[in-house]
Amino acid sequence: DKTVLKAKFEKLLKFERLESLTPHAWVVVRIDGRAFHKLSKQHNFEKPNDLRAIQLMNIAAATVMHWMPDIVISYGESDEYSFVFDRYGSRYPRSTSALVAQCVSLFTGAYVKNWRMCFGEDCRLKTLPVFDGRSIEYPTNTSLRDYLSWRQADCHINNLYNTAFWGLINLRGYSNVEADKKLSGTFSRDKRALLLEMGIEYDEEPTIHRKGSVIYRKRVKARTQNKLKAASAIVREARKDGRSAAWWNAECEAAKAKRNNLRKLYEVS
Numbered sequence: 001d002k003t004v005l006k007a008k009f010e011k012l013l014k015f016e017r018l019e020s021l022t023p024h025a026w027v028v029v030r031i032d033g034r035a036f037h038k039l040s041k042q043h044n045f046e047k048p049n050d051l052r053a054i055q056l057m058n059i060a061a062a063t064v065m066h067w068m069p070d071i072v073i074s075y076g077e078s079d080e081y082s083f084v085f086d087r088y089g090s091r092y093p094r095s096t097s098a099l100v101a102q103c104v105s106l107f108t109g110a111y112v113k114n115w116r117m118c119f120g121e122d123c124r125l126k127t128l129p130v131f132d133g134r135s136i137e138y139p140t141n142t143s144l145r146d147y148l149s150w151r152q153a154d155c156h157i158n159n160l161y162n163t164a165f166w167g168l169i170n171l172r173g174y175s176n177v178e179a180d181k182k183l184s185g186t187f188s189r190d191k192r193a194l195l196l197e198m199g200i201e202y203d204e205e206p207t208i209h210r211k212g213s214v215i216y217r218k219r220v221k222a223r224t225q226n227k228l229k230a231a232s233a234i235v236r237e238a239r240k241d242g243r244s245a246a247w248w249n250a251e252c253e254a255a256k257a258k259r260n261n262l263r264k265l266y267e268v269s
């Protein structure tokens, strides 16, 4: 019976590692696509930046934010996304591995689910997208800000390099090896000058490519939030009702429409 079972196996709880989170520290979960260089080739991503792929990353990240209300802001570039958890939030679950696992699985599920919407019928998903994930704690606001600056600097450096690299290939007919050689040892200003020679003013490249994507929560009035809750409650209620009378269906549809309207809680920039 239950008590015997508990007594017998309670000792096993000791084997579970304690991975507790420091109270009031910012927690960042960063995920990164595995071998996306290959995946991007297999699916003919436009180089250096495929906007469909960026949008898919952003949709997947917004989905994670939807399910994890403690995430206050997210930053994405290339095949990675960083999720910042409110330092004063409830942060359930309080174990880092569970937090990472939830982010990764939510993200991957949403990535697969929305692939077709972003890439269309003609570009089927050929491999399983896989993401790794890790969590990092930042004890101060300054260290969190530095972290986000670091990821954005990474985006900038990579994008400047990639823009020059693919410029040489697409506009000058260089091979990959030649382009890489031409760029090795160059500084930012050299790459900018090289791009100008090819007719590209780097600072006029789209912001989303140069700076990455930020998703933050929109402020909504408390009344709107209550309406959102009420709409969700009606939908849940309607689902529970096995009779599914026409009246319930109509009510459910209306509530769903209302909820979808109110759900536009995120802003991407």
Ligand code: ATP
Binding pocket: 032, 033, 034, 035, 036, 037, 038, 040, 045, 046, 047, 048, 049, 050, 051, 053, 054, 078, 079
């Ligand atoms: P790892 O498994 O170590 O992360 P990786 O191949 O994923 O290996 P990253 O350093 O993470 O290497 O780089 C991601 C790669 O994915 C980029 O170098 C680029 O080739 C490709 N990529 C990601 N997003 C896009 C995009 N929007 N457009 C074009 N290519 C992209």
Ligand code: ATP
Binding pocket: 139, 140, 141, 142
């Ligand atoms: P942590 O304590 O983890 O380092 P933090 O310092 O950013 O994080 P708190 O210590 O909780 O946050 O609060 C300090 C806050 O007080 C700052 O975020 C800032 O808004 C405010 N503050 C402190 N000193 C000044 C100041 N000289 N001028 C204006 N605002 C200040």
Ligand code: MG
Binding pocket: 032, 033
């Ligand atoms: Mg990696």
Ligand code: MG
Binding pocket: 032, 033, 034, 035, 036, 037, 079
């Ligand atoms: Mg990767």
Ligand code: MG
Binding pocket: 032, 033, 078, 079, 080
């Ligand atoms: Mg990466």
Ligand code: MG
Binding pocket: none
């Ligand atoms: Mg302080």
Ligand code: MG
Binding pocket: none
């Ligand atoms: Mg303080």
